[in-house]
Amino acid sequence: MELTVHKHATYAYTGGKPFDPALPTVVFIHGAEHDHSVWALQSRYLAHHGRGVLAVDLPGHGRSEGPPLESVEAIADWVIALLDAAGVQRATLIGHSMGSLVSIECAARHPERIAKIVLVGTAVPMKVSEELLNATRDDEPLAQDMVNIWSHAAYAQYPSNPGPGFWVMGGNLRVMQRQKPGVMHVDFKACNDYVNGITAAGKVAAPAMLIVGKRDVMTPPRATKEIAAALADKRIVEIAGTGHALMAEKPDEVLDALRDFV
Amino acid sequence: MAAPRYYNFDTLSLHAGQQPDPHTGARATPIYQTTSYVFRDTDQAAALFNMERAGHVYSRISNPTNAVLEERIAALEGGVAGLATASGQAALHLGLATIAGAGSHVVASRSLYGGSHNLLHYTLPRFGIETTFVDPRDLGAWKNAIRPNTKVLYAETLGNPGLDVLNIPEVAAIAHAAKLPLFVDSTFTTPYLLRPFEHGADLIYHSATKFLGGHGIAIGGLLVDGGIFDWEASGKFPELTEPYDGFHGMDFQEESTVGAFSLRARREGLRDFGACMAPTTAFHILQGLETLPIRMDRHVANTRKVVEFLTRHPAVESVSYPELESHPDYALAKKLLPKGASAVFTFVIKGGRPAGRKLIETVKIFSHLANVGDAKSLVIHPASTTHFRMDDAALLAAGIGPGTIRLSIGLEDPQDLMDDLGAALRMSQKI
Numbered sequence: 163m164e165l166t167v168h169k170h171a172t173y174a175y176t177g178g179k180p181f182d183p184a185l186p187t188v189v190f191i192h193g194a195e196h197d198h199s200v201w202a203l204q205s206r207y208l209a210h211h212g213r214g215v216l217a218v219d220l221p222g223h224g225r226s227e228g229p230p231l232e233s234v235e236a237i238a239d240w241v242i243a244l245l246d247a248a249g250v251q252r253a254t255l256i257g258h259s260m261g262s263l264v265s266i267e268c269a270a271r272h273p274e275r276i277a278k279i280v281l282v283g284t285a286v287p288m289k290v291s292e293e294l295l296n297a298t299r300d301d302e303p304l305a306q307d308m309v310n311i312w313s314h315a316a317y318a319q320y321p322s323n324p325g326p327g328f329w330v331m332g333g334n335l336r337v338m339q340r341q342k343p344g345v346m347h348v349d350f351k352a353c354n355d356y357v358n359g360i361t362a363a364g365k366v367a368a369p370a371m372l373i374v375g376k377r378d379v380m381t382p383p384r385a386t387k388e389i390a391a392a393l394a395d396k397r398i399v400e401i402a403g404t405g406h407a408l409m410a411e412k413p414d415e416v417l418d419a420l421r422d423f424v
Numbered sequence: 425m426a427a428p429r430y431y432n433f434d435t436l437s438l439h440a441g442q443q444p445d446p447h448t449g450a451r452a453t454p455i456y457q458t459t460s461y462v463f464r465d466t467d468q469a470a471a472l473f474n475m476e477r478a479g480h481v482y483s484r485i486s487n488p489t490n491a492v493l494e495e496r497i498a499a500l501e502g503g504v505a506g507l508a509t510a511s512g513q514a515a516l517h518l519g520l521a522t523i524a525g526a527g528s529h530v531v532a533s534r535s536l537y538g539g540s541h542n543l544l545h546y547t548l549p550r551f552g553i554e555t556t557f558v559d560p561r562d563l564g565a566w567k568n569a570i571r572p573n574t575k576v577l578y579a580e581t582l583g584n585p586g587l588d589v590l591n592i593p594e595v596a597a598i599a600h601a602a603k604l605p606l607f608v609d610s611t612f613t614t615p616y617l618l619r620p621f622e623h624g625a626d627l628i629y630h631s632a633t634k635f636l637g638g639h640g641i642a643i644g645g646l647l648v649d650g651g652i653f654d655w656e657a658s659g660k661f662p663e664l665t666e667p668y669d670g671f672h673g674m675d676f677q678e679e680s681t682v683g684a685f686s687l688r689a690r691r692e693g694l695r696d697f698g699a700c701m702a703p704t705t706a707f708h709i710l711q712g713l714e715t716l717p718i719r720m721d722r723h724v725a726n727t728r729k730v731v732e733f734l735t736r737h738p739a740v741e742s743v744s745y746p747e748l749e750s751h752p753d754y755a756l757a758k759k760l761l762p763k764g765a766s767a768v769f770t771f772v773i774k775g776g777r778p779a780g781r782k783l784i785e786t787v788k789i790f791s792h793l794a795n796v797g798d799a800k801s802l803v804i805h806p807a808s809t810t811h812f813r814m815d816d817a818a819l820l821a822a823g824i825g826p827g828t829i830r831l832s833i834g835l836e837d838p839q840d841l842m843d844d845l846g847a848a849l850r851m852s853q854k855i
């Protein structure tokens with residue numbers, strides 16, 4: 163579906179059903195250098211099980227126009243503008259990686275608008291290694307390879323995502339390559355620069371769920387301890403056999419956790 | 425952290441797409457010889473049918489053994505997805521039928537495997553798909569043949585029978601300028617010798633029957649989606665970018681930014697045309713893929729020796745192999761095929777049809793049959809077999825002389841191959 167947010171044409175995948183703002187709304191927020199399609203299975207399932215789904219392409223990503231936003235705080239406010247454009251008062255946010263930071267910040271700033279948050283592959287702070295951050299600026303193909311390799315625990319997963327026959331690492335690389343030049347550095351810098359996460363998490367009263375990949379080396383399980391401690395109402399789901407690309411590597415386990423929570 | 429790198433080709437040949445079986449620990453890929461899969465509950469069943477969960481429903485559409493093969497070929501090619509089909513022909517048909525239909529037009533190289541030519545020239549017109557054939561070396565001809573209803577440009581990476589090396593970067597540029605994808609038959613080169621996506625191709629298929637299997641025991645095909653072509657931006661492919669009533673109103677490009685083609689090919693083409701691969705065949709092809717790198721090195725090394733031997737033989741008029749300076753694509757082969765120009769080539773024997781016939785009747789190691797890419801060396805004399813109805817003039821128009829012999833060099837000891845050919849060449853001149 164096409165919306166206008168901050169005057170820019172904005173795309174949200176609605177899970178294969180027309181969006182109904184009267185249903186409990188779930189907003190899926192992708193991570194750096196990604197688009198809505200990283201959530202294909204989970205978003206489609208929830209849309210067919212009683213939720214109104216907005217799996218967005220963030221500004222400058224996928225089909226959404228406008229420049230990519232330069233801070234987590236700016237994206238958090240953008241999410242509220244998106245809800246306004248869609249006629250939604252209250253929503254649950256499900257964010258991956260950079261999207262998880264956005265979810266924390268948004269819930270802290272706008273408690274009346276956010277029902278619950280789900281943080282998939284999160285770490286606060288989300289320090290990006292200097293080597294990777296520089297590569298996102300100077301050599302995007304190298305940076306994409308780094309992220310792609312570090313994000314996956316294995317060269318095969320059963321079932322594959324979004325279905326049998328898909329080579330998950332190949333698909334992830336192509337999604338990153340599809341983003342406009344320059345977007346990757348803006349995203350990774352926004353993650354790296356976001357220092358307010360623990361303070362923000364302390365203000366979040368909404369129930370929160372953390373979904374942690376046991377073999378995640380981008381946002382490793384130990385890096386979620388501090389944020390988990392800061393959140394008042396939280397539960398933690400650990401998933402074995404997956405790295406940072408949890409929705410692709412363990413789509414069923416991620417979906418089961420979401421289904422039980424949102 | 426040191427800059428990471430992907431596993432190299434040889435490792436991917438053994439591991440991509442597979443983990444030890446989660447249920448039994450089996451290290452080899454099990455043959456899931458089953459037509460169907462029990463649902464956990466009704467909700468999971470509905471979710472599988474509606475693509476809300478990934479998994480297997482029915483083996484015409486997907487199968488766990490096939491999935492390993494599909495993901496492995498996608499990894500080896502550097503694409504996003506593979507589809508295993510009943511044969512190479514089925515892969516070609518599935519690729520075309522996914523993006524073309526009645527009223528569509530294809531621009532194809534005229535240097536094609538006979539079966540592909542049959543499909544495009546005789547059969548697809550019955551279904552409203554027309555093809556214009558062009559000389560693959562004539563870049564202007566590719567461009568000029570494109571019409572408003574053209575859907576795809578199609579060629580072999582190494583053409584038949586002249587081993588025309590496809591100028592993939594240039595032909596891809598022509599296709600992309602017209603917002604069209606380039607589809608290549610990569611059977612002769614395999615991903616070990618050439619990775620067409622890296623040069624601009626968008627879709628690939630293989631007759632897995634040949635080098636990928638390598639054993640000559642199974643017919644199969646593999647279609648691979650590069651995930652690079654932007655169907656939405658092209659605007660010419662409503663099959664991929666608009667809701668499809670035949671599958672829950674799904675807009676495939678919306679569903680998967682980079683996998684729309686393979687989703688549609690599976691959800692429509694495999695489902696409805698039904699030319700799926702048998703799981704046992706997938707297992708056989710996987711056995712071949714595991715040793716593809718070392719086999720291709722040996723195929724090429726043997727071929728170079730036999731080519732060299734034939735170029736110096738007094739009973740041989742000429743040898744056509746892209747690594748020879750006399751071949752029109754010598755420079756292009758150096759650029760695109762540095763690891764070798766495959767193991768199939770032709771030579772012209774002195775003495776025309778009778779000499780060719782005699783050679784075939786005399787060789788002992790070379791098998792006289794209609795295939796290529798076997799571990800065993802193969803020979804065919806088109807003028808007395810596949811093209812025997814043609815007179816010499818018609819043969820020449822097809823790029824085949826009365827004395828043209830095609831060899832597919834196998835993995836035998838190269839000295840034995842040269843001795844066998846040498847003896848037969850001597851006999852061929854005594855008639």
Ligand SMILES: Cc1ncc(COP(=O)(O)O)c(C=O)c1O
Nearest residue numbers: 511512513537609611631633644
């Ligand atoms: C170059 C090429 N492409 C496609 C095919 C067709 O493949 P299959 O026989 O597996 O259908 C062949 C078979 O000879 C071939 O040589």
